[in-house]
Amino acid sequence: MKNITVLVSGNGTNMKHILKAINNGTLYDFRINLVIFDRKCEAIQYAIKKNLKFFLLKKDKFLSKRIDNLLIKSNPHIIVLSGFLSILNKNFCKKWIGKVINIHPSILPKYGGKGMYGKKVHESVINNKEKISGATVHYVTENIDSGDIILKKKCKVSSNETIYSLSKKISLIEEEILIESIKKF
Secondary structure: OEEEEEEEOOOOHHHHHHHHHHHOOOOOOEEEEEEEEOOOOOHHHHHHHOOOOEEEOOOOOOHHHHHHHHHHHHOOOEEEEEOOOOOOOHHHHHHOOOOEEEEEOOOOOOOOOOOOOHHHHHHHHHHOOOOEEEEEEEEOOOOOOOOOEEEEEEEEOOOOOOHHHHHHHHHHHHHHHHHHHHHOO
């Protein structure tokens, strides 16, 4: 059994996708062994409901070190950033290189980097009248959204697209490519 540790800051949509894939057999040899939160958020209630082991950590300059200490004890096969908004420090990224992946709601390198997440990405795509968007799964490095790409998938952006409608399209793509990326491990 391969351990997946998930780091979450928000509603945990991609964590839910992972658990769904485990439960339906798509990820038959994986389990979520630990969830780490960097703030109080909606996903905590889901973790409790699904009886997942979790920790809520204080978001400060020692966050990466505390996460590192938990990971050493939990022995993850893969670490998935699922809407995790805290920036992991350079030492953490170097130590866990090749084990930490992130899902980003655009076709990187477009609309990546510090401050570009979720609705902010979708709003930028729409405001810039992009015809194509999508999602990217990539390895996490010390440079935000700059790690090697594992998978990416595109979708068309219609002329009447809203942040909400684009978000729904991207969420479906994220589910697909995140699960495929995990299977590669």
